[in-house]
Amino acid sequence: MAATVAIxxxxxxxxxxNDITGATLTFxxxxxxxTTGDTSSPIQIPDAGSAYSHWRxxxxxxxxxxxxxVDTIRWYTDGANGLGTGLxxxxxxxxAYTQADGSELNDTNYSGGSxxxxxxxxxxxDGSELNxxxxxxxxxxxxxYVVLQLAVDxxxxxxxxxxxxxxxxxxEV
Amino acid sequence: MTNPRGxxxxxxxxxxxxxxxxxxxxxxxVRDRVKRLSLLKDGNLIYSLPVEPEDNxxxxxxxxxxxxxxxxxxxxLARLSKHNNKIIFAxxxxxxxxxxxxxxxxxxxxSPTIREEEKI
Numbered sequence: 001m002a003a004t005v006a007i008x009x010x011x012x013x014x015x016x017x018n019d020i021t022g023a024t025l026t027f028x029x030x031x032x033x034x035t036t037g038d039t040s041s042p043i044q045i046p047d048a049g050s051a052y053s054h055w056r057x058x059x060x061x062x063x064x065x066x067x068x069x070v071d072t073i074r075w076y077t078d079g080a081n082g083l084g085t086g087l088x089x090x091x092x093x094x095x096a097y098t099q100a101d102g103s104e105l106n107d108t109n110y111s112g113g114s115x116x117x118x119x120x121x122x123x124x125x126d127g128s129e130l131n132x133x134x135x136x137x138x139x140x141x142x143x144x145y146v147v148l149q150l151a152v153d154x155x156x157x158x159x160x161x162x163x164x165x166x167x168x169x170x171x172e173v
Numbered sequence: 174m175t176n177p178r179g180x181x182x183x184x185x186x187x188x189x190x191x192x193x194x195x196x197x198x199x200x201x202x203v204r205d206r207v208k209r210l211s212l213l214k215d216g217n218l219i220y221s222l223p224v225e226p227e228d229n230x231x232x233x234x235x236x237x238x239x240x241x242x243x244x245x246x247x248x249x250l251a252r253l254s255k256h257n258n259k260i261i262f263a264x265x266x267x268x269x270x271x272x273x274x275x276x277x278x279x280x281x282x283x284s285p286t287i288r289e290e291e292k293i
Contacts, residue, residue, distance in 0.1 A: 002179075127278070
């Protein structure tokens with residue numbers, strides 16, 4: 001009597017859908033969908049400017065259940081960047097998928113014309129959420145993408161950063 | 174007859190017959206004959222909202238899913254009227270909040286997307 005909903009990370013050329021519900025997704029210098037803390041593809045701290053993780057294209061997907069519609073989809077953080085010095089998490093939405101290649105997340109590099117203007121993810125918090133387009137009427141339907149990218153500047157410290165919690169919110173009937 | 178498990182909505186019609194979400198699609202409710210909209214859990218009544226003939230109503234299940242594996246859910250029952258809205262936010266932790274309108278600046282009490290058949 002309720003929809004079964006999953007948080008999905010798309011990667012690869014297909015793309016491949018990876019269920020990351022309840023998992024911590026690693027941001028590194030590869031188009032992987034690693035949730036085990038693998039450190040084999042670190043982002044090099046730049047001498048100046050910013051280095052970027054491969055972006056992560058995430059979405060909400062109905063995978064089963066009995067329901068009429070899922071809509072009013074929102075996305076947010078806890079509102080405080082706890083990743084560490086020199087680390088910024090940027091976010092944007094898009095109706096389209098573009099495979100990550102390590103370039104900066106912007107409308108030129110990401111499926112030109114479909115990406116919203118990236119913003120600091122921590123400007124979106126509970127009560128001030130990012131609205132995500134999507135009306136999911138059947139199993140298999142998905143929302144628009146929430147695309148995330150970690151930016152690393154020269155003040156960052158080597159090693160694995162702290163993790164952050166991301167939340168999706170949606171209505172169902 | 175065994176009661177359905179978990180949370181579900183129930184509508185009672187003016188003739189006393191009932192439909193529940195376990196076996197009736199929300200879009201199949203005969204809205205102009207509904208007398209009462211209720212939320213139940215495991216067959217036990219959580220809240221019941223009377224609906225007058227000139228009113229409309231809605232139900233939503235509002236859910237959060239976090240990457241740390243936590244989630245929370247609120248069930249929204251609303252009687253929509255030109256003069257006398259009543260909106261119930263029934264959280265699965267047991268809290269029940271009653272309001273007369275939605276608040277789009279609040280983290281839980283913002284308006285859902287209103288379906289065409291729910292408009293007044």
